[in-house]
Amino acid sequence: MRLLVLGGTAMLGRAVAAEAVARGHDVTCLARGVSGDAPDGVRWVRGDRDLADGLAAVTGPEDQWDAVVDVSRQPGQVRRAMAALEPLARHLVFVSTGNVYAVHAGLATDESVPLLPPLEGEVMEDMSTYGEAKVACEAAVLEAFGTDRALIARAGLIGGPGDASGRSGWWPWRFAHPAGGPDGPVLVPDDPELPMSIIDVRDLAAWLVRCTEARTAGVFDAVGQPDTLGGLISAAREVAGHDGPVVAASPAWLLEQGVQEWMGEDSLPLWIADPEWRGFGAHTGAAARAAGLTTRPVTETFRDAAAYEEAREATDPRRCGLTDDTERRLLDLLGS
Numbered sequence: 205m206r207l208l209v210l211g212g213t214a215m216l217g218r219a220v221a222a223e224a225v226a227r228g229h230d231v232t233c234l235a236r237g238v239s240g241d242a243p244d245g246v247r248w249v250r251g252d253r254d255l256a257d258g259l260a261a262v263t264g265p266e267d268q269w270d271a272v273v274d275v276s277r278q279p280g281q282v283r284r285a286m287a288a289l290e291p292l293a294r295h296l297v298f299v300s301t302g303n304v305y306a307v308h309a310g311l312a313t314d315e316s317v318p319l320l321p322p323l324e325g326e327v328m329e330d331m332s333t334y335g336e337a338k339v340a341c342e343a344a345v346l347e348a349f350g351t352d353r354a355l356i357a358r359a360g361l362i363g364g365p366g367d368a369s370g371r372s373g374w375w376p377w378r379f380a381h382p383a384g385g386p387d388g389p390v391l392v393p394d395d396p397e398l399p400m401s402i403i404d405v406r407d408l409a410a411w412l413v414r415c416t417e418a419r420t421a422g423v424f425d426a427v428g429q430p431d432t433l434g435g436l437i438s439a440a441r442e443v444a445g446h447d448g449p450v451v452a453a454s455p456a457w458l459l460e461q462g463v464q465e466w467m468g469e470d471s472l473p474l475w476i477a478d479p480e481w482r483g484f485g486a487h488t489g490a491a492a493r494a495a496g497l498t499t500r501p502v503t504e505t506f507r508d509a510a511a512y513e514e515a516r517e518a519t520d521p522r523r524c525g526l527t528d529d530t531e532r533r534l535l536d537l538l539g540s
């Protein structure tokens with residue numbers, strides 16, 4: 205199969221390209237090289253999709269693609285790609301996100317949740333309109349390729365090795381390195397029933413490649429095995445072999461102390477307090493599983509995300525979680 209990956213230099217696109225090479229396909233990646241390198245074994249074409257002719261090197265008259273995988277979040281990039289590639293490609297896989305949904309309050313939800321309005325214009329200026337931008341991208345894909353030649357994969361939280369956001373690595377890393385020393389107490393949100401899941405980047409990549417081979421079409425939530433925050437934190441603790449105390453603090457208290465939800469500086473990752481977002485991790489992914497998505501135990505994802513965190517520690521500051529000083533201060537306030 206001749207596969208074109210628009211991307212291929214960052215976490216997921218790279219994993220898709222590597223998986224496709226491992227399965228014996230002829231893979232071309234197009235990216236600038238700002239995010240990293242393309243994996244070994246691919247033909248890497250450097251191109252800038254913000255330029256009108258940025259895809260010229262992969263859309264010549266001799267270029268025919270069995271499938272194209274696109275990970276962009278910019279509506280203009282996707283519109284230009286669809287116009288140029290529709291005559292040349294049999295099948296299009298677009299990686300979207302659960303952020304396209306207008307409502308995140310439900311439990312055990314699926315692809316029928318209403319979408320945000322599409323972003324107007326060509327460029328998403330910042331992440332505050334990420335969901336709207338992806339809705340516009342999805343619409344451009346479906347308009348060009350139709351529902352029988354396109355697969356839209358609405359990914360949930362993607363974790364595992366290469367997760368530069370640090371969200372999937374935080375908990376196993378923290379349990380391995382408590383702020384107060386080995387087997388010291390670890391602060392967790394007292395919110396164990398919050399629905400949450402993580403899809404391993406390697407499982408998502410493998411499924412997407414199998415979908416290009418089978419030309420699977422449709423719109424799918426591509427998420428990990430449904431779990432809870434409590435379940436995930438327990439799995440991370442098991443992976444780290446932590447035997448010390450686990451100190452659960454109420455969400456209201458954590459917010460009062462300035463602890464952020466989900467990600468970023470001074471955060472407790474994977475935790476969502478905002479009632480309007482608490483269903484973000486509640487999509488079941490049943491349709492994708494029926495279409496062949498298989499996922500490994502989350503303990504494997506945590507083990508390898510933690511190894512990635514350990515390896516990058518010296519040069520690359522952690523992008524989420526609490527500093528040791530902050531966590532010790534909060535544990536002191538709680539008398540732990």
Ligand SMILES: NC(=O)c1ccc[n+]([C@@H]2O[C@H](COP(=O)([O-])OP(=O)(O)OC[C@H]3O[C@@H](n4cnc5c(N)ncnc54)[C@H](OP(=O)(O)O)[C@@H]3O)[C@@H](O)[C@H]2O)c1
Pocket residue numbers: 210211212213214215216217218234235236237238239240251252253254274275276277299300301302358359360361362363
């Ligand atoms: N991380 C999560 O938890 C999560 C959750 C839900 C959905 N998603 C979605 O999953 C996908 C993740 O994909 P990813 O990890 O491969 O990529 P990514 O981090 O979104 O990176 C974008 C890719 O596009 C390339 N790119 C960006 N601007 C470009 C330009 N102007 N011209 C050419 N190429 C350009 C980048 O390469 P260069 O910079 O090298 O050009 C990179 O390979 C995205 O679609 C994301 O929206 C992620």
